């Protein structure tokens with residue numbers, strides 16, 4: 001099955017302790033799509049301004065990502081400027097310029113409306129809701145968000161939670177949204193608002209998946225050097241959703257596998273700026289990294305040695 005994503009298609013300017021890049025390809029939808037395209041077909045909905053260097057999207061098109069839902073409007077493209085200091089777990093947003101996103105009304109192309117797997121990547125929750133109204137009978141709807149929207153669109157975000165099956169967010173965002181310092185309580189708070197599954201990402205400390213009945217934890221891959229953490233969350237989500245759509249299996253065991261595929265994809269993207277690494281890797285690389293994860297967490301539970 002294919003996966004439908006709506007999110008930002010951006011130009012990012014990023015500063016890390018290892019370098020600086022200006023106006024590179026970014027945005028939640030691009031990272032998600034680049035990552036998910038290793039598993040399945042991806043349909044993308046978003047908007048760019050008249051200034052967007054569309055040729056930057058060619059490598060994504062070459063991977064088969066369907067951009068029929070990408071609108072180009074008169075005006076400036078969405079731009080995000082961020083910085084990471086030595087704590088690579090959290091980005092400091094220096095500037096967010098919504099540009100054409102501030103008057104965008106997403107229109108889902110007819111051929112995308114029967115999507116079964118839908119990811120509402122990080123954008124204005126009002127737009128996420130608007131997309132959801134246009135898809136007919138999805139099997140799994142997941143969303144992401146960030147501090148910017150938790151602060152400025154809280155009521156819309158709470159409305160959105162009533163309509164999604166799953167949410168991904170990082171630990172800081174979970175605490176901010178729920179006002180619970182404890183992540184187990186934060187996950188319960190979110191599940192009470194609608195989503196049956198809550199994925200809380202903790203950067204280099206891994207990710208938790210909470211459902212009513214169980215908690216699963218995946219470590220982050222212990223990389224020796226992290227170059228640019230931008231897009232780790234969206235690439236995680238792309239791997240996770242891409243795997244679920246490819247296998248069309250929503251059992252708990254497969255959700256766990258999806259978390260590991262997501263963790264593998266997050267670990268690749270941070271090895272380079274923008275989506276560079278996601279464009280280089282193959283399914284074999286992903287499989288090898290998943291096998292590494294398996295070795296990383298396997299142990300013999302017998303204590304009677």
Ligand code: AMP
Nearest residue numbers: 008010026027080122230231232233234
């Ligand atoms: P992450 O996976 O969380 O590191 O997401 C990084 C991407 O999110 C960047 O490429 C940004 O362009 C994008 N982004 C940053 N702020 C926003 C926002 N307020 N709305 C939508 N996308 C954003």
